[in-house]
Amino acid sequence: MSDDSSAADAGADLPDGVERRTFGGRERFSTRGARVYGEPVDADGWRAWDAGRSKLGAMLELGMDTGLVGGESVLYLGAASGTTVSHVADFAGPTYAVEFAPRPVRDLVGVAEDRDNLFPLLKDARDPESYAHVVESGIDCLVMDVATRGQATVAVRNRQFLADDGRLLMAVKARSEDVTAEPDDVFDDVLAELDSAYELLETARLDRFHADHLGIVARPK
Numbered sequence: 676m677s678d679d680s681s682a683a684d685a686g687a688d689l690p691d692g693v694e695r696r697t698f699g700g701r702e703r704f705s706t707r708g709a710r711v712y713g714e715p716v717d718a719d720g721w722r723a724w725d726a727g728r729s730k731l732g733a734m735l736e737l738g739m740d741t742g743l744v745g746g747e748s749v750l751y752l753g754a755a756s757g758t759t760v761s762h763v764a765d766f767a768g769p770t771y772a773v774e775f776a777p778r779p780v781r782d783l784v785g786v787a788e789d790r791d792n793l794f795p796l797l798k799d800a801r802d803p804e805s806y807a808h809v810v811e812s813g814i815d816c817l818v819m820d821v822a823t824r825g826q827a828t829v830a831v832r833n834r835q836f837l838a839d840d841g842r843l844l845m846a847v848k849a850r851s852e853d854v855t856a857e858p859d860d861v862f863d864d865v866l867a868e869l870d871s872a873y874e875l876l877e878t879a880r881l882d883r884f885h886a887d888h889l890g891i892v893a894r895p896k
């Protein structure tokens with residue numbers, strides 16, 4: 676696995692539409708949009724982005740260089756009920772949100788009612804052909820948080836949607852691959868499989884916010 680020690684201090688640029696603001700005396704990342712999960716909203720309509728409930732939020736909080744600038748097209752895999760993808764849609768362009776469990780998708784549809792650029796898809800991310808007719812090609816950013824076995828395989832299969840200069844932003848949950856294995860061994864296996872389709876740019880353990888998770892930034896090969 677690559678060295679992750681520099682990520683926390685790197686202090687990457689923030690995308691347009693993401694700001695550091697003070698909530699309850701503490702500076703936090705925030706985006707501007709309708710409230711989704713009971714998060715604090717300030718007088719200007721900025722919603723605190725809870726890194727403890729969002730792997731992408733944790734990646735930003737740890738200073739990973741996501742390459743996000745704001746306004747990009749996004750394919751988000753593992754959207755659940757929309758906690759993180761709601762923040763993404765607040766600053767991104769068209770945001771396709773794939774989730775295969777019907778119950779959270781019902782909530783996600785409600786989140787999308789307040790966001791014209793958010794498109795929920797009740798689909799299985801292991802079967803990208805099932806949404807290839809909906810999702811545009813040349814997507815700028817593929818965000819992944821599927822927490823299921825075979826996370827690298829899902830990333831490789833969905834490479835087809837990404838622009839050649841696009842980014843993969845991925846959170847890997849070690850325990851979803853193997854509950855008994857050492858997380859570092861799981862991460863090594865995931866990175867080895869990703870190598871067939873992606874060039875690794877940065878990794879960082881997300882444990883400060885999410886136990887046994889690895890954040891990955893990569894670009895297509």
Ligand code: SAM
Nearest residue numbers: 753755758759774775776799800820821822823
């Ligand atoms: N990303 C969400 C957030 O931050 O708000 C949380 C995602 S949760 C950790 C993982 C989600 O991935 C679950 O809702 C699960 O149903 C979904 N998932 C797992 N495997 C999937 C698959 N093959 N296709 C689509 N969704 C999947």
